[in-house]
Amino acid sequence: MLPDPGSVRAGGVQPGNDGMRPGREQQGVPAWPRQDLIEAARVADALGQGFFLLDAKGRLLLINRASRRLSGHGSGALTLRSLLKACFPTDSDRDAARSVLLGVARDRVPAQLSTVVQGGERIRNLLLQAAAVPDAASMMVVVSILDVSMCSSVAERPEACAGDMDCAADQLSPGCGPFRSARYGFFDANPDLCVTLDARGRIEQLNRRALASTGFVARNVVGRHFSRFLGSHARRRVREAFDTFASAGAIDNLEFDIVGKDGRRLEVVASARARGRMGDGLWQGAWVVLHDVTRRNLLQRQLRQADRLAVTGRLAAGVVHEINNPIQAILMHLAIVESALPEAFDQRDSWKRIVQGVRRIRQVGADLLDLHRGPSSEDSADLNRVTREALGLVRAQFRKAGIRVRTELAPDLPSVSISSRHLYQIILNLLLNALGVMPQGGILTVRSRGRRGIGDVAIEIADTGPGVSAEIMQKIFEPFLTGKDDRGTGLGLFVTYGLIRDSGGRVRVDSAAGRGTTFRIHLPCGDSAR
Template identity: 30%
Template sequence: MLPIRRLLLRDLLVLMAGLSTLILGLAWWSQQQALKRQASARTESALHHLETVLHLELKASQSLGEVVQGWWLNGALDPTHPEEAARLILPLLTAQQSITSLNLALQDGPSLLFLRRSDAWFMRELVQPGPQASIRWHRLGRPGDRMTSEPWTPMDYDPRTRPWYQAGATGTGPSWTEPYTFYTTKDPGITCTFPIRNAKGLLGVAALDFLLDDLTAGVWSAQPTPRSRCLVVDPGGRAVILPNDPAFQTPALRREAFLSPVGSGFLEAQSGLLRAPLGRTQTFHHQGDAMIGLITEFASLPGIHWRLLMTVPEEDLLGPARFRLWTLFGMALLSLGLAAWRIIHIARRVAGPISQLSAAAEALGLGETPPPIHSRILEIRSLDRALRQAGESLLDQARLQRQLEHSQRMETVGTLAGGIAHDVNNQLAAILGQLHLCRETLPEGHSALNRIQRAEEATRRCAQTTKALLSFSHQSRPELQPLDLNALVQNTAAVLEPLLGGRIRLRCQLTPDLPPISGDAVQLEQVLMNLGVNARDAMPEGGHLSLSTLVGDDGRILLDIQDTGSGIPEALLPRLFEPFVTTKEHGKGTGLGLAMVFSILKAHGGEIRAENMAEGGARFRVSLPPADCAEVPVAKGPDRLKAASPSLAGRRILVVEDEPLLREMLADALTLARMQVTTAPDGTLAWKAWQQARGFDLVISDQRMPDCTGLELMALIRGCGSEVPFILVSGQGLESVEGQLSADQRVRFLPKPFELPRLLPIMEEMLSPRKD
């Protein structure tokens, strides 16, 4: 037997020192690897961003040239009328800051040149090209300024001899030239040419000029760190965009450096990257600094075949992270020192009277939960037995209390979810209806139709979310429809895979030509996500997760979810799908996930079975019945409202809805269909409207309304002997009586949110003469 103080000091200090050394070592190594990967990823992201910035800048300017080309071809732009051309083009040039000049050269020689100098624009008018050419400059200023002109002066110049004109005249579409020195400004730049042709032949060439200095300034503004360097070279290895280096800080220095070959004596640090593989980060040292470099190809525009080089000092990317890492390690060491001091202090104080601790253990066994005690001391062992008994009693009581509180919270959340879903369904129905009405007012092929369709898709996704809330609160039945299980597994796997982390491999083994199943896609996705996340938690060290589909011997469709984790305790297998049964640690699971999976599959007529595999891990097998149809219906595009049939035109419709937006939308839609619409905000006012004018042909009523519900309103109307057709709409509250209502041919139930193309056919069917 050892004295308690020496035993505590020896065991606790040795354990703490060993674990601390191991944890700190592993943490340091993993953090260093993570920092290197982070630096490479940030460099790739920065280079991709610069590539995008450069592409968008050039593409936007090319689009402007295409606009000018279109104006010229359709006659809106005539270079022979300089003043009209200036009024038309100047607003475009002013909005696009990267363009330095625009040249419009006619096929027979005359041309117009729009040139930017500082913040003002000038126009040069050229006639009689060649040795006898004459030019005249006009100051344009800004849009709206008065144009001032200078006298005509002679100039020996013919734009048709310039390389940009010849490139445009022989081309068939927009094309970018190789970088060269401009004739007028003597600055290096590039040109985008646009041939102007009609059925009779070449009319002329439009050319947009860009200074390499302006492109360089745009790239500098987008560099990731102050000390990063970006270089762009053409196929000949000439510098097209210069790095942000002190040697190129003035326009004069950059003008001399542009189009210089990169190599020995000029940008030697970047020249080595020209021979590196594309898209692969390289690490090298330059002037004592560790650098990360990357090269990629930029050839997204016709005529441009450049290479983009990016070098970033490693310290710029990792310096702040390393400082935080050192700070955390310092704090960890300080905490370990404080813990060691505390252990020594506790060890000295624990050597008190053991008899008092034994008496305290008996008191703890009656009401409190002490921590477990592990010791070779006889007195501590007797105390441990008493503390275990008290602890087990308290744990059982606390577990039952948590289960009761959790059930109460779940009931409250379910009720709240149902109320929220009802209110949201009202708004979604109004949004869908207004989108349909917007589509009807637009002609086929209108550019806004795609935006309306995307808004409808987003609204339908929101409707699926509210449906999931109702399912969660047990206030909605699954909407069964033919589904392709393989497609559902693939779509869910795409969402599940990022949640698994990088240490778990996801594999899908799908049987082709699988018969369709009858199910609710949203609820079955919940089943697959729940089982996938459970499998992830069972593999904290990584592993494999496989999703397989196949057809069973009895014709049912099977879905296997198998992992390589720790498996399921055999004692839990018989009651695994009961509420509050969980394999996870305390505080990490509610015990309701698998119970919800079982409930959903039971509502689908399916089954689920769990088993441990001999090779390790667990497998969940889901069995679902096949659908009655042989094929999954092909998804259709958005429906357009059909013209109102004679059976609807002129009909008197009573619309009862307490949501103003939905009520107004229904009134607008039915009025557009040439129906006479009367609206009421609740059942009481609707009953008064019915009593005042009994000639309504059909009633559309919400179910959940204050004072008088839709069913109560229908009972009042039926009580006065009327058999008027009745359409009940609701996002919640009719599931229990839907079967009873379906027996009445004069009543239809329409769940919210609904779409107008679904409502009008129901109305037409109910108002058409019935055939015996």
């Protein structure tokens, strides 16, 4: 995917010092290499990112194909004016964008512009990131265009990426001279994590976004093999992909996880392009762009879970409603038959089992319907009082199981916006859950937190049980999931989740195998201070 020759405007690439930065030539800095710019544009093109370069007067020096495609610009001659016209719908927006871009050249302070364009049938949200090119012989601005339609909001895009060039340049290994300019212009104007690798896969350079996201300092990372930073699940898959890289020279949209400082995990979608071949047929290295999708994936998972639970909840309630009538009939007929059973009936055991079975079905239905019972007229509750009541109810069972209960209830909590009955049930369900996971004893910690006027009140219920695996965690609130023996209906946490959600609250679970589980529930305040 080479740049459209027509898009590199004739004479656009400045041949040398244009006098705007006197003294550069005396320092022996060579002219801006045209080839270097083209390579940067080509890489951006291959990665689907728009890339263009302006001089201080707003003349378009270079533009790649992706810019044309993203902006929806036709095939006509490109000028900054026509490009902005394609990107910004109104005259005033266009003028504002132009003055921002020229301001970047003048003040060397990066800027960011967001716009919505319609290219064909698709409406796209574009993000333009502009930064002055460091070390350029002339004043130049490099602008990257990214399609951020997939992101939930522009605010989600990193801001650190547009960080100042001088600082970023300081972290680069010396010796690249001005050749690095176009690359790092592209790099630092890039809201994604950008990394260059050498022929052996060792990290050469990282952009500011990569450093900010991973938490690393450049000197601790540069020179190390990229695979050291892969998550354990990703290692084999990514290595395989890079094996084919040798022949294909490209990797597209490979999703995996990387591990940053202190074990922080990032989910990324990566694209890579090879950099020029050396004499022995090996690539000189690779450009790698990693798009951080951690947050997007998290939101998607939460959305999927909420969706699934909502559907399951409706379905379950429907089923329960349907079985209420037959169970009512069964209960009546059981009573009728029971009254007619002879004293010497020799199948008493089977009879008892039938009755127990019906009772159990009835309990499942009652648990599920807790979600759909009418709200009581009461709409706020005292969290500490309800917590103490619920603890009082199970205290004996906890003592019997050898579980120590620690309570840290914050004084003077505002009331929470939920009925006492529902709150009681939420807390009781979580306490019973804790009881179920600590049959050999342990410590249960119940903490409440919140201040008047803050907006929500939190309660934490932590056990020292075996914890849950990541796999179970994904479906912890799903119905009929039970890790305990047969006693539960497997609906406790499902109902809990529904009640919390209905009250406008939220719940978070922290757990890892062997580390116990903590449920943290935030409920909106019922006070006027809310």
